[in-house]
Amino acid sequence: MTVSRALRNPDKVSEKTLLKIKAVVDRLGYVPDPAASALAAGKTNVIGVIVPSVTNNVFSDVMRGVYEAAEGSKWQIQLGNSRYSPLEEETLVRTFLSQKPAGLILSGLDQSSETSKLLMGADCRIVQIMECGPDPYDMMVGFSHVDASRAATRHLLEQGYDRPGYIAARLDPRSQRRLKGFKTEAELAGVYAPNRVVTTPRPSTVTLGCELVADLLSKAPDTNAVLCNNDDLALGALFECQRRGVRIPEEFGICGFNDLEMVAAANPSITSVRTFRLDMGRIAFENLVEALQGAEPQQKTIDLGFDVIPRGSTERTA
Amino acid sequence: MTVSRALRNPDKVSEKTLLKIKAVVDRLGYVPDPAASALAAGKTNVIGVIVPSVTNNVFSDVMRGVYEAAEGSKWQIQLGNSRYSPLEEETLVRTFLSQKPAGLILSGLDQSSETSKLLMGADCRIVQIMECGPDPYDMMVGFSHVDASRAATRHLLEQGYDRPGYIAARLDPRSQRRLKGFKTEAELAGVYAPNRVVTTPRPSTVTLGCELVADLLSKAPDTNAVLCNNDDLALGALFECQRRGVRIPEEFGICGFNDLEMVAAANPSITSVRTFRLDMGRIAFENLVEALQGAEPQQKTIDLGFDVIPRGSTERTA
DNA sequence: CATTGAATTGATAGCGCTAACATTTGTCAA
DNA sequence: TTGACAAATGTTAGCGCTATCAATTCAATG
Numbered sequence: 086m087t088v089s090r091a092l093r094n095p096d097k098v099s100e101k102t103l104l105k106i107k108a109v110v111d112r113l114g115y116v117p118d119p120a121a122s123a124l125a126a127g128k129t130n131v132i133g134v135i136v137p138s139v140t141n142n143v144f145s146d147v148m149r150g151v152y153e154a155a156e157g158s159k160w161q162i163q164l165g166n167s168r169y170s171p172l173e174e175e176t177l178v179r180t181f182l183s184q185k186p187a188g189l190i191l192s193g194l195d196q197s198s199e200t201s202k203l204l205m206g207a208d209c210r211i212v213q214i215m216e217c218g219p220d221p222y223d224m225m226v227g228f229s230h231v232d233a234s235r236a237a238t239r240h241l242l243e244q245g246y247d248r249p250g251y252i253a254a255r256l257d258p259r260s261q262r263r264l265k266g267f268k269t270e271a272e273l274a275g276v277y278a279p280n281r282v283v284t285t286p287r288p289s290t291v292t293l294g295c296e297l298v299a300d301l302l303s304k305a306p307d308t309n310a311v312l313c314n315n316d317d318l319a320l321g322a323l324f325e326c327q328r329r330g331v332r333i334p335e336e337f338g339i340c341g342f343n344d345l346e347m348v349a350a351a352n353p354s355i356t357s358v359r360t361f362r363l364d365m366g367r368i369a370f371e372n373l374v375e376a377l378q379g380a381e382p383q384q385k386t387i388d389l390g391f392d393v394i395p396r397g398s399t400e401r402t403a
Numbered sequence: 404m405t406v407s408r409a410l411r412n413p414d415k416v417s418e419k420t421l422l423k424i425k426a427v428v429d430r431l432g433y434v435p436d437p438a439a440s441a442l443a444a445g446k447t448n449v450i451g452v453i454v455p456s457v458t459n460n461v462f463s464d465v466m467r468g469v470y471e472a473a474e475g476s477k478w479q480i481q482l483g484n485s486r487y488s489p490l491e492e493e494t495l496v497r498t499f500l501s502q503k504p505a506g507l508i509l510s511g512l513d514q515s516s517e518t519s520k521l522l523m524g525a526d527c528r529i530v531q532i533m534e535c536g537p538d539p540y541d542m543m544v545g546f547s548h549v550d551a552s553r554a555a556t557r558h559l560l561e562q563g564y565d566r567p568g569y570i571a572a573r574l575d576p577r578s579q580r581r582l583k584g585f586k587t588e589a590e591l592a593g594v595y596a597p598n599r600v601v602t603t604p605r606p607s608t609v610t611l612g613c614e615l616v617a618d619l620l621s622k623a624p625d626t627n628a629v630l631c632n633n634d635d636l637a638l639g640a641l642f643e644c645q646r647r648g649v650r651i652p653e654e655f656g657i658c659g660f661n662d663l664e665m666v667a668a669a670n671p672s673i674t675s676v677r678t679f680r681l682d683m684g685r686i687a688f689e690n691l692v693e694a695l696q697g698a699e700p701q702q703k704t705i706d707l708g709f710d711v712i713p714r715g716s717t718e719r720t721a
Numbered sequence: 722c723a724t725t726g727a728a729t730t731g732a733t734a735g736c737g738c739t740a741a742c743a744t745t746t747g748t749c750a751a
Numbered sequence: 752t753t754g755a756c757a758a759a760t761g762t763t764a765g766c767g768c769t770a771t772c773a774a775t776t777c778a779a780t781g
Binding site for chain 2 (some may be wrong): 116117118119120121123124129139140142145146148149152153156161162163164166168173179180182183184185290291292294295317320321324327328346347349350351352
């Protein structure tokens with residue numbers, strides 16, 4: 086028992102015994118069995134993180150934020166990949182909960198009703214990331230996708246692109262909200278045209294960006310700008326326009342989303358909407374841990390906002 | 404006891420009781436406690452995967468391969484991020500081993516001697532990925548980085564680029580071997596020049612590719628091609644050359660590494676070395692599971708090879 | 722219908738730890 | 752020195768499973 090204490094609450098054990106214990110632990114190479122600990126204590130130091138993709142740069146940045154924040158702490162990150170499937174997400178939540186995690190970080194607002202039920206009844210702290218919305222299960226760190234794409238659309242309009250289009254792949258809930266933001270803002274300006282919106286359920290790639298913008302230009306040749314659902318598509322759009330000799334930004338404007346590092350390096354550099362993915366992961370983790378340690382966060386929902394970063398690809402006036 | 408059996412070995416329980424148990428399990432929403440199971444059985448269904456980065460596309464592809472292979476199985480993937488630090492890797496290995504995992508998948512051949520010791524004494528199956536080399540701890544799935552970069556270098560030489568350079572960021576062991584391959588092949592052809600090699604410890608980005616190629620061209624202006632340690636750098640190199648008006652591929656050839664999806668979409672498309680990252684993850688997982696089920700793999704080491712994919716950025720002759 | 726062996730089910734102990742409480746030791750003032 | 756209290760250490764039971772072996776049921780046979 087004293088050993089158990091020494092390892093978990095060294096300050097509850099006298100200096101002398103602490104030293105003695107440390108010596109023996111070192112000599113024997115003793116490592117506590119987390120399974121026994123979990124069983125006896127009825128809880129673990131596991132923090133489950135569920136993301137819809139491990140390859141999507143957006144989520145790998147978030148993951149990195151979490152890992153960097155967790156580094157060196159006693160908290161153990163457990164990653165789950167729901168692959169954009171609500172069913173897989175449900176399975177993951179179930180699996181994670183069976184492990185009695187200390188906390189759960191999951192993406193978005195749109196869980197299946199079954200998952201919701203599980204989460205409501207869960208005996209652990211929960212942080213939703215990627216989005217902001219009403220009624221968090223517990224805590225929330227994200228931003229408004231609708232507002233972000235509205236701002237990007239306004240930027241295009243302000244630059245004089247009066248026939249903007251939209252391309253998107255894999256319409257997950259966040260993509261749909263971004264599309265909605267575009268539509269709202271375009272309608273407000275009286276420039277919305279359904280045939281200038283091209284989408285596909287396929288996952289985003291640069292090559293797909295080429296295809297989608299090609300499709301857009303054939304369906305609505307008068308389109309003079311495109312808001313891309315993410316930066317991969319935007320880069321593809323740029324490449325395709327270059328191949329076709331469409332002059333960027335004079336004839337055609339391109340705006341991406343997320344502000345991945347690469348878009349600033351492109352030629353011309355690509356306008357994008359900066360999102361705070363690393364911070365999102367870090368803050369989600371930090372708030373979760375604070376809550377676990379009894380310090381309730383100031384606010385349940387944290388909106389990290391976004392920034393439209395104007396670059397060469399939409400620098401029409403200047 | 405019969406319930407435990409019903410859930411783990413349904414074929415050891417009669418049809419009738421099985422049905423009865425299933426009904427009750429459903430009604431109560433019973434989920435077994437993995438901690439108790441681990442404690443009692445002295446083992447788990449956890450397969451630990453340790454990668455040096457979660458943001459690097461290479462590893463996220465490998466991870467995806469593993470996750471896709473594991474999907475639906477009883478095996479639980481536990482991801483660790485060593486962040487290119489042998490020390491963090493050691494901590495992770497220690498943590499993972501304390502959980503009595505069924506298996507471990509880890510990257511590369513270059514573990515710290517302490518880590519090696521841990522792994523040798525580990526009571527679980529081990530697969531090393533990313534590279535091929537002698538003396539696997541247990542199993543190995545990868546390819547030869549030296550051979551791959553030698554082949555890429557030969558391609559450049561064959562295309563008539565007689566003053567090739569090399570740019571690399573973050574010199575992890577695999578990058579170093581790729582650099583070594585370049586050097587070997589360039590020396591063989593009598594065209595090696597140390598000032599045509601530019602490296603930095605910073606992590607790879609597209610922007611860094613721009614900087615490195617700029618650096619290369621200022622240090623050795625007569626360089627007429629560059630082998631890039633990875634595709635991010637290659638894309639940056641392309642962008643930078645375009646900005647400078649250096650004509651690709653006529654004046655200057657660019658070859659990347661890994662064949663990320665985006666390089667084929669670029670303008671001109673970028674030559675690269677295709678590696679089989681998804682397969683690597685999948686096969687590592689599959690072989691591990693087979694070994695766990697008693698079916699020893701045909702060979703301890705599997706070399707997945709690579710393919711040089713010639714594209715526009717080195718299409719000098721044609 | 723008894724006998725046999727296989728199939729199925731059940732009883733028991735214990736995995737390694739921690740919560741809760743009990744006991745011992747140490748410290749200080751009266 | 753004594754008592755009172757805090758600090759440190761120890762004792763006990765049990766977390767929820769599974770390995771092992773024991774007991775029971777079942778099916779097939781003579």
